[in-house]
Amino acid sequence: MAKVLMKGNEAVGKAAIEAGCRFFFGYPITPQSEVPEYLSEELPKVGGTFVQAESELAAINMVYGAAAAGARVLTSSSSPGLALKQEGIGYITNADLPAVVINMMRGGPGLGTIQPGQADYHMCVKGGSNGDYHNIVLAPASVQEAVDMVMDAFDLADFYRTPVIILSDGLIGQMMEPVEFNYSPKKDLPSKDAWALKGKGKGEKHMIVNLNMDAEDCENHNIALQKKYDEIEANEQDWEEYCMDDAEYAFVSYGTSARIVKSSVDTLRAAGYKVGLIRPKTLYPFPVKAFKRENIKKYLDVEMSMGQMADDVKLACNDVNKVAFYGRTGGIILTPEEVVEFGKSVMGGDK
Amino acid sequence: MSVVYEKSKGLTDVKLHYCPGCAHGIVHKLLAECLEEMSETENAIACVPVGCAVMANKYFNFDAIQCAHGRAPATATGIKRVDPSKIVITYQGDGDLASIGTCEIVHAAARGEKITTIFINNGIYGMTGGQMAPTTLPGMKATTAKHGRDVKVQGNPIRVSEMLATLDGPVYIERVSVTTPGQVAQAKKAIMKALKVQKEGLGFGFVEVVSSCPTNWGLTAVKAMEYVKEKMIPYYPLGVFKDLTGEGK
Ligand SMILES: Cc1ncc(C[n+]2csc(CCOP(=O)(O)OP(=O)(O)O)c2C)c(N)n1
Ligand code: SF4
Ligand SMILES: [Mg+2]
Numbered sequence: 001m002a003k004v005l006m007k008g009n010e011a012v013g014k015a016a017i018e019a020g021c022r023f024f025f026g027y028p029i030t031p032q033s034e035v036p037e038y039l040s041e042e043l044p045k046v047g048g049t050f051v052q053a054e055s056e057l058a059a060i061n062m063v064y065g066a067a068a069a070g071a072r073v074l075t076s077s078s079s080p081g082l083a084l085k086q087e088g089i090g091y092i093t094n095a096d097l098p099a100v101v102i103n104m105m106r107g108g109p110g111l112g113t114i115q116p117g118q119a120d121y122h123m124c125v126k127g128g129s130n131g132d133y134h135n136i137v138l139a140p141a142s143v144q145e146a147v148d149m150v151m152d153a154f155d156l157a158d159f160y161r162t163p164v165i166i167l168s169d170g171l172i173g174q175m176m177e178p179v180e181f182n183y184s185p186k187k188d189l190p191s192k193d194a195w196a197l198k199g200k201g202k203g204e205k206h207m208i209v210n211l212n213m214d215a216e217d218c219e220n221h222n223i224a225l226q227k228k229y230d231e232i233e234a235n236e237q238d239w240e241e242y243c244m245d246d247a248e249y250a251f252v253s254y255g256t257s258a259r260i261v262k263s264s265v266d267t268l269r270a271a272g273y274k275v276g277l278i279r280p281k282t283l284y285p286f287p288v289k290a291f292k293r294e295n296i297k298k299y300l301d302v303e304m305s306m307g308q309m310a311d312d313v314k315l316a317c318n319d320v321n322k323v324a325f326y327g328r329t330g331g332i333i334l335t336p337e338e339v340v341e342f343g344k345s346v347m348g349g350d351k
Numbered sequence: 352m353s354v355v356y357e358k359s360k361g362l363t364d365v366k367l368h369y370c371p372g373c374a375h376g377i378v379h380k381l382l383a384e385c386l387e388e389m390s391e392t393e394n395a396i397a398c399v400p401v402g403c404a405v406m407a408n409k410y411f412n413f414d415a416i417q418c419a420h421g422r423a424p425a426t427a428t429g430i431k432r433v434d435p436s437k438i439v440i441t442y443q444g445d446g447d448l449a450s451i452g453t454c455e456i457v458h459a460a461a462r463g464e465k466i467t468t469i470f471i472n473n474g475i476y477g478m479t480g481g482q483m484a485p486t487t488l489p490g491m492k493a494t495t496a497k498h499g500r501d502v503k504v505q506g507n508p509i510r511v512s513e514m515l516a517t518l519d520g521p522v523y524i525e526r527v528s529v530t531t532p533g534q535v536a537q538a539k540k541a542i543m544k545a546l547k548v549q550k551e552g553l554g555f556g557f558v559e560v561v562s563s564c565p566t567n568w569g570l571t572a573v574k575a576m577e578y579v580k581e582k583m584i585p586y587y588p589l590g591v592f593k594d595l596t597g598e599g600k
Contacts, residue, residue: 023433049432053425054458061422061455065398065429068416069437073429091419197414197430199394199437207408208416 003178008143009034011179012076012102012166013042015150018183021072021100022048025062027055027081030114031170032104035076056081060088060101067097068208070196072154076102078170079120080111083128089163090129094221095208096195098157100150101135102166104173107331115331116170116256121308124165125283132222134229136164136236137283139254143177145281151183156236159187160228167283169304171256171333232285239287240279243269247276248295249347252313253302254280257327257334261302264339272351275300275343283309291316300346302339303327359383361392365409372572374562375404375471377529378538379411382440382469385543386413389550395438396430398423402444403477421452424459427466438549439466445486446476449509453485456515463520463554467545470511473562474583481567485509488586492569508586512559516592522554524593528561528584530576537589548596561587 006014013035016024024043026036036052043050053059059075066073077085082103092099103124107117122128125137136156140146146168153164197206212218240258243265244250253261258279268275278299280287291299291313299322301310307325314320326342328334361383369376386392395413399405401420408415418426423441431439448456448470459466475493476482483493483500486508490499500508512526523545527538538560545556561583565575 023429025429051428051432051462054454057422058425058428058455058458061419061425062429062432064418064422065416065426065431066433067429068426069396069430069433071433087419088422095416197396197416197437198434199396200414201393205412206414209408210417210419211405213406 003180005176006143006179007034007174007176008146008168009104009173010038011143011147012150013038015147015181016074016100016154017042017046017048018181019072019151019154021074021154022046023066023071023073024048024075025051025053025059025066025073026075026077027053027059029078029081031106031116031173032076032078032102034173035102056084057087060085063099064088064092064095064097067092067099068095068197070192070198072158074100074102076104078104078106079108079117082120082123086123086129089135090131090133091210092163093129093133093135094131094210096161097208098161099163100153100157100166101163102150103168105167105169107329113331114170116304116333117329117331118169118255118257118304119306119308119329120167121283121303121305124167133225134284136160136162136232137167138164139167139281139283140172141255141258141279143172143175144179146172147179147181152186155185155187155189158189160232162228167255169256236282237285237287237289238281239290240281241276241290242279243276244278247274248297248350249273249275249300249343250296251275251277251300251302251343252280252309253277254283254309257302257304260334260336261339263336264343267336267340268343273343273347274351275347286312286316288316296322297350298346299323300343301325302334302342304332304334305329359387361387361412362410363412367410368406369403370566372563372565372575373403374473374529374560377535378469378471378560378562379407381535381539381542382442383411385539385546386438388543389546391438391546391550394436395440398427398430398439398441400443400447401478402447404442404444404471405478407442421447421450422455423447424452424455424464424466424468428459428462428464431464431466435465438546441466441468443468443470444477445470445472445474445484449485449511457518460515460555460557461518461520463522465549465552465554467549467556468558469542470557470559471562472511472559472587473564475564475567477564477567488582510587512557512592515557520555521557521593522595523548523556525591526559526561526587526589528579528589530579544596553596559587561589
C-alpha cells in the first residue's frame with residue numbers, strides 16, 4: 001500500500017479498521033478526540049459500529065460486552081479518561097478477554113493539562129485497576145509505529161486473551177507523518193468459539209465470570225493469570241537499540257521522549273561521547289533482556305514524567321546506582337539541548 | 352401420568368441461594384419461562400449485576416456475563432451491537448441500577464438500545480447487608496440509616512420507571528410486583544412484552560419489579576410481602592408508564 005500523510009489519531013483509527021476491528025466505544029477528550037471523530041465516519045462505511053458512550057466508564061464496559069461477544073474492539077482516550085477506564089480494564093483482564101485501549105497521554109495529575117505527557121506509565125504499566133494483573137503495553141515513537149502497534153495489539157490481545165494498551169501521547173496523536181498500512185496476522189490466532197457469548201444454540205451455555213466467591217478459586221485464577229504473564233515476559237519483550245554497539249553510556253527512553261533523545265545522542269556522538277539509546281517498545285513486558293550489558297557505566301533514563309520508568313530500568317540492570325534520571329513533566333516537551341546537557345552532566349569528560 | 356407443571360428449561364438445576372420470600376427467585380423463573388415460551392433460550396445472553404443476583408449466571412440456562420456494578424446496560428450495549436440478532440437482557444438491583452449505574456441505564460434507555468432490562472427494586476442493598484438504597488422509602492430503616500431514612504438528611508427515593516418514561520428512547524416501561532398470583536401473572540406478561548419489543552427490533556423495554564428483601568427488612572417472608580403491598584406499592588405504583596407498541600393499555 002502506498003504511503004499517505006495522516007494525523008496520528010486518525011492513523012490509529014484506520015489501523016484498527018485494517019486489522020479487522022469493527023467496533024469502537026469512546027468518549028471525547030483532548031488530545032485524542034480525532035480518534036472517535038474519524039471512526040464515527042469510517043466505521044459505518046465498512047459495516048462497523050461506532051458508539052459515543054456517555055462516559056469512559058460506560059465506554060470500557062461496552063468494550064467488555066463486545067469483547068465477550070467475540071469481536072475485535074477498540075476504545076481510546078487520554079489520561080483522565082484512562083483513569084476512569086481502569087474499572088473496566090480490570091474486569092476485562094479478570095475475564096480473560098481481548099481488547100485494545102489507546103491512551104494518548106497528556107500531563108497530569110487530575111485534569112492536568114492538554115499538552116503531551118508520559119506520566120501514566122505507572123497507571124498503565126503497573127496496573128491502575130485493583131488486583132494482581134498486567135496488561136501488555138506498547139509504546140510507539142512515530143505515527144507509523146503507532147499504526148503497526150495497533151495492528152499487532154489486536155493479534156496480541158486475541159492470542160493471549162488480554163487487554164493491550166497503546167501508550168502514546170498527544171504529540172504523536174496530533175502530528176502528521178507518512179504512513180502505510182500492511183496488516184497480516186503475525187500469530188496463529190485461536191478461535192473464540194469455545195467461550196464467546198453468542199447464545200448457546202444447541203451447545204453448552206457460555207459464562208463470562210468475574211466473581212470467584214471462593215478464595216481458593218480466586219487464587220487459582222490469579223495463578224493462571226501469572227502463568228500467562230510469564231509467557232508474555234518470555235516471548236514479547238521488544239526494544240530498539242540506537243548507537244549501542246560500542247556504547248559505554250545508554251539513554252533509556254520511550255515514545256515521544258525517545259525521538260528527542262535520539263537527536264541528543266547524535267549531538268553527543270559528534271562531540272565524541274560513546275553513548276547510545278535503548279528504546280523500550282514494550283513497556284510491559286519491560287525489555288529486561290536489553291539490559292544484560294557489563295560494559296555500560298550508566299543508564300540515563302529520560303522521560304516526560306518524574307521518573308516513573310526509572311524504577312524498571314534499575315530492576316532491569318540490577319543496580320540502583322547505575323541509573324541517572326532526567327525528565328520534564330506536566331505537559332512540557334523535552335528539548336534535545338537539555339537532554340544533551342543532562343548527558344554531559346552524567347558523563348563528565350568521559351569520552 | 353400427565354405433567355401439569357415443569358421447571359422451565361431456561362433454568363439450570365443449580366440450587367438458588369436466595370432467602371425464603373425473596374423476589375429474585377420468582378423473577379428468575381418468570382424470565383426463564385418467557386424465554387422458553389418464545390423459543391429464545393438458545394439465543395439469549397444475560398448481563399447479571401453486582402448484588403444478590405450476581406450468581407444468576409449459574410441459575411440461568413443461557414449465556415451470561417457478570418458485569419461491573421451498575422454497568423450492565425453498557426455491557427449489554429456492547430454485546431447487542433456486535434450481534435443484534437441476540438436477545439440481550441440486563442438483570443439489575445436498585446443499588447446497581449438506580450445508584451452506581453444511573454448514568455448507564457439512563458443513556459442506554461435514551462439511545463433506545465434494543466435490550467430488555469429487568470429491575471429488581473427491593474428498596475435496600477441486599478447483598479452487602481441492608482444499607483440504604485436510592486429506593487429506600489422515607490422512614491424505612493437501613494444499616495446506614497438506622498433511625499429510618501430522613502429525606503432532609505438522606506434525600507428522596509428515585510422512581511426509576513417514571514423517570515425513564517420521560518425519555519423518548521424507551522418503547523415499553525412497566526412496573527409490576529410479585530406478591531400475589533395475579534401480580535405474578537401480570538409480571539410475566541410484562542417481561543414477555545419487553546422481550547418481544549426487543550425481538551421485534553422495536554427498542555428498549557424495561558420492567559421494574561417491586562420486590563422484597565425479608566432478610567434485610569427484618570421481616571418474615573409473609574410479612575415482607577405485606578410490606579410490599581402496604582408500603583412499597585403505594586410509593587411505587589404499579590402500571591404501564593410507557594408503551595409505544597401501539598397495543599394500548
Ligand atoms: C464498585 C463497587 N462498589 C461497591 C460494591 C459492593 N456492593 C456489592 S452488591 C452492592 C449493593 C447491591 O444492591 P442492589 O443492587 O440493590 O442488589 P440486591 O442485592 O438488593 O439485589 C454493593 C454496594 C461492589 N461490588 N463494587
Ligand atoms: S438478602 Fe434480600 S435480596 Fe438478597 S437473597 Fe436475601 S432476601 Fe433476597
Ligand atoms: Mg436492592
